[in-house]
Amino acid sequence: MLCCKRFPIIACLLLLAFWCYSTFAVAATIKIGEINPLTGRLAKQGSEIHQGVAVAVAEVNDRGGLNGRQVELISRDDQSQPDVAISRAEELCGWKKVVALTGGYNDSLVGPISEVAKKYEVPYVASASLQKQLTQRENPYFFRVANLHGFVQPLCGILSESLRPQRLALLHTATPGSTEFARDLRSCLQSRGIAVMLMEKFRPGTPDFTPLIAKLASMNMDVIVSSGFFADHLLLVRQLKENRVSPKAYIGPFGIAYESFVREMGENAEYLYSTFAWNPGISNPGTEVASKDFVERFRSMFHREPNTTNMHGYTSTRAVLAAMQNVLHQKKPLTGPNIRQSLAELDLVLPMERVAFDKHGDPHHYQHLVVQIQKGKFEVVYPPERSTASAIYPMPRWSQRK
């Protein structure tokens, strides 16, 4: 009976205790936001960025957080649509009051998010963004860990120094990043005496490349550079084989250097060239241990091998977390301007790159390696000082293969 009379009081005390705990526990966390295309046409890449972000947050939390405060990651799906990306960014910056943003894949999604971040003065470190225009908009809150220069320079290098093709075709998709890449590569090649004989634009997801292949065959192209994406290479390379068109080299800077590509293409992936900024076993010199730790943590969390896209998500988040750590060390409040300032001064060596930003928010040291698939493995063939194997050039004709 006595117990029944006291029940409301006990219940109220328990509720109060729970409220206090949850309130203080939440207050103790630091909220960062992440917006990625987890569904829609870019779901694969967005999910991979998200996994890298999750690894970075888990890593810092396992080490005790930032000055003893746990980091809470609030993830949102932009459904691969710019308008949804804007509303998710508004939600995270305006309502959830995150102190920084990370993640993001594709300029059409990263661009709108960066504008919302600027409006709320929330620093945003994008994981995968290439379009030059985005860092020329005078947005002091926008940073990114990737840029076009990191792709163009090594490719221009291998083409002009090693392969030196006579007849080069440059194919690119009708997306801003891919188009800019093609233009920059052409300029660089022309400045080094390599002529681009054919430059063609196509829509990502083109259902049939046969007419384009017939055109390439009629012009007798010996090197094809295609800045299409994963799916475009799946179709284009397979149709090259179907039509018995054997260039001396096929280079796809985006979307080839993935285990999943080799798995889907099988032996047809052999001898293709691509680029990556990082891969398990191939990391920024001096960061081998950190790279191994990342791989092990990733495997334990997601039960598969990480790839370069995962590493982009990890790197951008590590940059955000390091900048926040520096702000806390200086005993300053975690405000947007303070984190922005810290990001601008950041100099952090990570497995993918040494992270330091220029005055526009572009990375100083982002550099890809040119790789060739040899016996199902990615062998670095350029630059020479980091190569793990010699390039096989020209690649064997389709008819000469098994």
Next chain:
Amino acid sequence: MWTTVLVSGITLGSFYTLVALGFALIFGVTHTFNLAHGELLVLAGYVAYWLWKTYGVSLLFTFPAAILATLVVCLILQRLFSRLREPMEMNSIVLSFGLAILLQNGMLFFFSGDYRLIRVPTFNQGLHFNTLYLSYGQLTLLALSLLVIGLLYFLMRHTFLGKALRATIQDREAASLAGINVGGMGVLAFAIGAILIGLAGPLYGCVHYLYPTAGLQATLLAITITIFAGVGRIRTLILGGWILGFAESGAVVLLGASWRELVGAVMLITLLALRPQGIFEREQ
């Protein structure tokens, strides 16, 4: 080069027709505008991929399973669509749009966002005819598409069932007054549509690639060809498919790869403006 383009156009056009046939038949008979058509195609492709990858089933034997899967889903869809009220076209667009999103997310959950490809090594070999090279992949696509279209043509023109279907396409009320079970024809159209989708899906996984949102492109293709040929005109679909396939291929060679979609879009807009009833349809 032009022979390659011609062959490519005809092969692609035939496959386009196979993709569009199920949509055109279902729309013609039931007036259901099925926006989930492409998703069903991709689902059939995933069923084939799963059997091929997990159990090593050869492509040929994946067709029955893919057909069975699409048949089950299509008959469920038919039950859902049959409950809709007029205006049928508008209500079916709303329902099928929701179903398309549901199917996309279901496939994303079960198969992840990875791009999948059914590899058939013999598809990469082929035959030489002077300067023309035809891969077995192209030949299979062409032969299967033409065979299915031929069989469907025979069914529609030379069987009582086909005549009943055609009557329903032409005028549902008159068909009903003539004693044709219009509801039953709807079920039959969905069943035939499911078989066509079940045949096209695994081929799509071989000649293209699979990912959860790939269906949108196939749906747009089916809508385009159906408009092109005229609603309910099964026979002229193949000509529509060939013209579209050849126009796209020709545009790539003459104008450049970036013109491909524009040429298709211009053709469609011109057709809608000048011959909204379809290119081969007589004006009523």
